[in-house]
Amino acid sequence: MAKHSEIYTDLADFIQNRMQMQQIYQPVMLMEILHGNGAASVADIATALLSFDTTQAEYYQHITKNMVGKVLSKNNGITQPVKEGRKIIGYQIPFSNELSDAEMDDLASMCVDKIESFISKYGDSKWAGKKKSTGYISGSLRYEIFKRAKFRCELCGISAEDKALEVDHIIPRNKGGTDDLSNLQALCYSCNASKRDRDDTDFRGMAEGYKHREKNCLFCEIEEGRIFASNELCYAIWDGHEVTEHHALIIPKRHVSEFFDLHQPEINAVYSLLQQVRKEIEAKDNGVTGFNIGVNSGKDAGQTIFHCHIHLIPRRLGDMADPRGGVRGVIPEKRIYQAK
Numbered sequence: 522m523a524k525h526s527e528i529y530t531d532l533a534d535f536i537q538n539r540m541q542m543q544q545i546y547q548p549v550m551l552m553e554i555l556h557g558n559g560a561a562s563v564a565d566i567a568t569a570l571l572s573f574d575t576t577q578a579e580y581y582q583h584i585t586k587n588m589v590g591k592v593l594s595k596n597n598g599i600t601q602p603v604k605e606g607r608k609i610i611g612y613q614i615p616f617s618n619e620l621s622d623a624e625m626d627d628l629a630s631m632c633v634d635k636i637e638s639f640i641s642k643y644g645d646s647k648w649a650g651k652k653k654s655t656g657y658i659s660g661s662l663r664y665e666i667f668k669r670a671k672f673r674c675e676l677c678g679i680s681a682e683d684k685a686l687e688v689d690h691i692i693p694r695n696k697g698g699t700d701d702l703s704n705l706q707a708l709c710y711s712c713n714a715s716k717r718d719r720d721d722t723d724f725r726g727m728a729e730g731y732k733h734r735e736k737n738c739l740f741c742e743i744e745e746g747r748i749f750a751s752n753e754l755c756y757a758i759w760d761g762h763e764v765t766e767h768h769a770l771i772i773p774k775r776h777v778s779e780f781f782d783l784h785q786p787e788i789n790a791v792y793s794l795l796q797q798v799r800k801e802i803e804a805k806d807n808g809v810t811g812f813n814i815g816v817n818s819g820k821d822a823g824q825t826i827f828h829c830h831i832h833l834i835p836r837r838l839g840d841m842a843d844p845r846g847g848v849r850g851v852i853p854e855k856r857i858y859q860a861k
Contacts, residue, residue, distance in 0.1 A: 528616050529624045536631045545636045546589035552632035555625045559617025658688045670707035677712050677786040678728035679753045684709040693718040735776040740828040754790035757798050764834050767802045771795055771831040778827045780816045802835050811836040815848055
């Protein structure tokens with residue numbers, strides 16, 4: 522009988538004896554890492570989890586990093602995260618190079634046995650734990666809800682082809698909401714996760730409003746060629762009269778005059794695109810050492826194009842003699858002040 526390595530013995534003991542399971546996540550994650558010769562990306566782990574439950578990969582990436590990844594890494598010391606900067610992009614088993622191919626296959630088989638045993642014991646009942654509602658929504662009713670929503674999230678408008686949709690109870694069940702069609706709406710995973718059971722907002726019809734455009738509005742009729750980045754609800758262009766090089770504008774697609782009239786999903790989309798464009802600017806120019814972020818909201822605040830837009834202005838060391846005060850410079854004599 523072949524003598525096994527010390528790490529194999531420890532992993533085998535963990536899988537067969539010490540692993541405490543409330544879901545199948547741990548053995549699935551370990552199995553995927555073992556199949557990947559000791560390491561696997563978050564996306565690969567999410568896809569493996571997806572093969573055992575019909576939900577979206579984004580949900581399982583969240584599960585991987587915030588639940589099972591912490592259990593296996595922080596709580597048990599079995600895996601460790603692989604990072605790109607501060608972002609977790611995968612997980613690995615430390616010293617997995619000491620495992621032979623046969624040992625990896627054997628450990629992965631143990632994970633399969635653990636998964637099959639768990640499913641045999643609990644069946645489909647355990648999947649209910651992650652759902653936003655404990656009510657059962659039939660396939661035919663689910664289809665009617667998605668069809669009514671034109672297979673788009675009724676809050677942010679994203680297509681079901683880009684992000685899986687979920688059925689949300691407008692009035693949550695814990696507040697007396699029913700499973701009737703009139704109390705159900707289609708939300709993507711992200712919007713549903715943000716809403717949770719905190720409110721009873723009816724978002725049906727809101728997504729249609731994001732299509733609103735005004736004739737002869739510069740930003741409603743922007744040339745496609747000027748757009749260098751976008752998401753579902755906003756886009757980015759380089760400012761035609763830049764304050765500094767790579768001065769960008771983040772612009773909601775919906776015609777809306779002022780920043781304070783944006784809906785929360787639009788604010789979220791603007792922030793997301795600001796982060797994306799910031800990284801793109803920094804990649805283009807390593808001399809950028811800071812940013813000014815600004816919005817002119819209203820005529821008396823200097824707004825001249827009455828379609829909301831957010832300025833992202835890169836700053837560099839020495840681009841002005843004394844940069845103190847930053848955005849306070851909208852009223853020049855107030856820019857620099859003495860603290861009392």
